[in-house]
Amino acid sequence: MSTSVETPRAGVIGQPLPRIDGRLKVSGRANYVADNIVGDVAFAAPVVSTVGAGTITALDPSAAEAAPGVLRVLHHGNMPRLRRCPDDMANKLKASEERVPFEDQTVYYAGQYVALVIAETYEQARWASHLVKVTYHADPPALTLDEGAARSGIKPQEDEKTERGDTAKAYREAPVQHDATYTTPVEVHNPMEMHATLARWDAGRLIVHDSTQWVVGQAKSLAYVLDIPEEQVELHAPFIGGGFGSKLFLWPHTILAAVAARVTGRPVKLVLPRQHQFTAVGHRPATRQHVQLGATRDGRLLALRHDSLSHTSCVTEFVESCGEMTAWLYQCPNVSVTGSIVAVNVGTPTSMRAPGIASGMFALESAMDELAVKLAIDPIELRRRNTPERDQVKNVPWSSHYYTRCLDVVTERFGWSRRSVEPGSMRQGRERIGWGFASATWPAIRRQASARVELRSDGSARVVCATQDIGTGTYTVLAQVVSEITTLPFSQIEVAIGQSGYPPGPISGGSMATATVVPAVAAATRAAVTNLFIAVTAPKGPLAGAAPEAVTLRDGHLHAGARRIAFRAALEQLRTLPIVGEATTKPGEEAKHFSFRSFGAHCVEVRWDPGISHLRVTRVVSAFDVGRLINRLTARSQIEGAIVMGLGAALQEHSVYDRRSGRVVTDNLADYLVPVHADVPEIDVSMLDIPDPHIGDFGAKGLGEIGVTGMTAAIANAFYHATGRRIRDLPLTVERVMET
Numbered sequence: 001m002s003t004s005v006e007t008p009r010a011g012v013i014g015q016p017l018p019r020i021d022g023r024l025k026v027s028g029r030a031n032y033v034a035d036n037i038v039g040d041v042a043f044a045a046p047v048v049s050t051v052g053a054g055t056i057t058a059l060d061p062s063a064a065e066a067a068p069g070v071l072r073v074l075h076h077g078n079m080p081r082l083r084r085c086p087d088d089m090a091n092k093l094k095a096s097e098e099r100v101p102f103e104d105q106t107v108y109y110a111g112q113y114v115a116l117v118i119a120e121t122y123e124q125a126r127w128a129s130h131l132v133k134v135t136y137h138a139d140p141p142a143l144t145l146d147e148g149a150a151r152s153g154i155k156p157q158e159d160e161k162t163e164r165g166d167t168a169k170a171y172r173e174a175p176v177q178h179d180a181t182y183t184t185p186v187e188v189h190n191p192m193e194m195h196a197t198l199a200r201w202d203a204g205r206l207i208v209h210d211s212t213q214w215v216v217g218q219a220k221s222l223a224y225v226l227d228i229p230e231e232q233v234e235l236h237a238p239f240i241g242g243g244f245g246s247k248l249f250l251w252p253h254t255i256l257a258a259v260a261a262r263v264t265g266r267p268v269k270l271v272l273p274r275q276h277q278f279t280a281v282g283h284r285p286a287t288r289q290h291v292q293l294g295a296t297r298d299g300r301l302l303a304l305r306h307d308s309l310s311h312t313s314c315v316t317e318f319v320e321s322c323g324e325m326t327a328w329l330y331q332c333p334n335v336s337v338t339g340s341i342v343a344v345n346v347g348t349p350t351s352m353r354a355p356g357i358a359s360g361m362f363a364l365e366s367a368m369d370e371l372a373v374k375l376a377i378d379p380i381e382l383r384r385r386n387t388p389e390r391d392q393v394k395n396v397p398w399s400s401h402y403y404t405r406c407l408d409v410v411t412e413r414f415g416w417s418r419r420s421v422e423p424g425s426m427r428q429g430r431e432r433i434g435w436g437f438a439s440a441t442w443p444a445i446r447r448q449a450s451a452r453v454e455l456r457s458d459g460s461a462r463v464v465c466a467t468q469d470i471g472t473g474t475y476t477v478l479a480q481v482v483s484e485i486t487t488l489p490f491s492q493i494e495v496a497i498g499q500s501g502y503p504p505g506p507i508s509g510g511s512m513a514t515a516t517v518v519p520a521v522a523a524a525t526r527a528a529v530t531n532l533f534i535a536v537t538a539p540k541g542p543l544a545g546a547a548p549e550a551v552t553l554r555d556g557h558l559h560a561g562a563r564r565i566a567f568r569a570a571l572e573q574l575r576t577l578p579i580v581g582e583a584t585t586k587p588g589e590e591a592k593h594f595s596f597r598s599f600g601a602h603c604v605e606v607r608w609d610p611g612i613s614h615l616r617v618t619r620v621v622s623a624f625d626v627g628r629l630i631n632r633l634t635a636r637s638q639i640e641g642a643i644v645m646g647l648g649a650a651l652q653e654h655s656v657y658d659r660r661s662g663r664v665v666t667d668n669l670a671d672y673l674v675p676v677h678a679d680v681p682e683i684d685v686s687m688l689d690i691p692d693p694h695i696g697d698f699g700a701k702g703l704g705e706i707g708v709t710g711m712t713a714a715i716a717n718a719f720y721h722a723t724g725r726r727i728r729d730l731p732l733t734v735e736r737v738m739e740t
Ligand code: MOS
Pocket: 213, 243, 244, 245, 246, 248, 351, 352, 353, 354, 355, 508, 509, 510, 511
């Protein structure tokens, strides 16, 4: 039996410490982009295309220009020249949408920016944005995968391919076969804080406050687009109200705000309305996935085929990598994975929490459940029989792999052994009860990062890194690492993040921030402590005469033999302050010798009332192997939030497009449903909390995304168990689950 998340342990690492920025947030003092008050600020409001495809034949800004307070109207006819940002992650350059705003007169999707009004007040800008008269030649938009394929074809993606063995033959000859197609709809991130940018120019320097998941990349990419030296751009993101992938890379509105500030000579604030969330800043694209499974009668996989198709926009190629995990999650000698895209007239899709895998696991884990039914083998037992010894793609051992222990934990905590196999056989009153299972997985990514730690005369420490906290607890994690190593009280650690000029730290994406930044902060802290030992043992230092290597740090004191001095007293006596430690860390040889992944398992209970076609998720029990937890409180919040997101994806979330205009019909939180508290059941999260021995200091594998993976399949599988009906198209809305 694993430790649950509540198990106490010594030290600061792992403790369930509340966010150090929590007080600022709940008291309204945390400064989000829109909160910034700047003298002389002007406001910008985009004008968006009302047609889904076509051409702008005329754009008349005169009425808008004559409206009260209007400073400028930008459009294709007067837009300064911009450069397209290359897709070059190695150099920290990436735009979510490659086409720069107003680049041509073509309309690629409804909601595309066609003009920008800049005015003295927010209200004046919004009012005048309605006065820009745009005339279109409208074409019928292609909105679905089929319409896009019929118009411009399907583009296979070489990068998405994995082939192992002879899948066609193995499938043909397999004693038990399963073949089905699954679909997932467009889903939208909808963070609480809307996308917003405040840009101002100061003597050729561009200072931007932006809600971004990557201060470093955003500064560099923006500099590239504007064709100015990257040192001239300063990006601030002290607080971000969620991102989920929609704030990873540069979007047009940030570019527009910077250009607007330049042409007006004023600071410009641009806050997107909620409607633009549905068109202008990404979404999880629709997918169609064909899965074939071949197995022996005792449930060993012989063949696994996973072909996926996802949509992209007409201006950028985004690929939803649905087959990312298919070749390594289960033991199987013959595997064929492909991925293709098709361009449609919708806004550009982007990464959304667990991109690829969240969509792909709906298909793979539904298919595994269907196979289990055909084999008459318990679905958890089927997973046990196909648990891989090592990563069959990279052909290396796992860095750590406690997947079967996750199965043990969920089986026990959920009470899975009491499940009666026959669909519809578990009932209570009018309700049928369904119990479903699915696996969870996500890569455990670590990259390069730098950090600086300063030990100050007042006995406090400051840690500095150009990463950011998107609401997940990064501030707190950094303070914990410094506190752990220095033994300084947690409250004595100041964390400075959210600025592009700091030592370059990680993107808050791919669940890689913690695993990436923790080793850098640990190394910088150790370097600072070493420098402190050197300083205190120098002539006239408080521990003069002792060898630096002989000094130790315990309970907030420096010890050298029998001598000791309080950390703060020692620092007060030093003349050269602060004592600084700097470090840059990155993965080493271990990256080649091991496969780094996180694993998990979900058991879900649903209750189905056929009389009123009411489907509820009533219990979720999940367990995760995500390495060591740095903070059990924020870790659990991450997982719970992801599980709730999976619940929304399973039951509610999907964008609806008007077939004639291509506009999003559900462009608000009244029509686009997400789970509210009343939809969220008891969630029982266990984390094994076993450090990964290879990933770096403290052994954290990252956990921002894994919780959402597998959730949709676990719920659909539970619905099957309750009703005997298999639904292969998400979400399980009332129209789909109703008995007809
Ligand atoms: Mo995540 S989709 O990498 O923010």
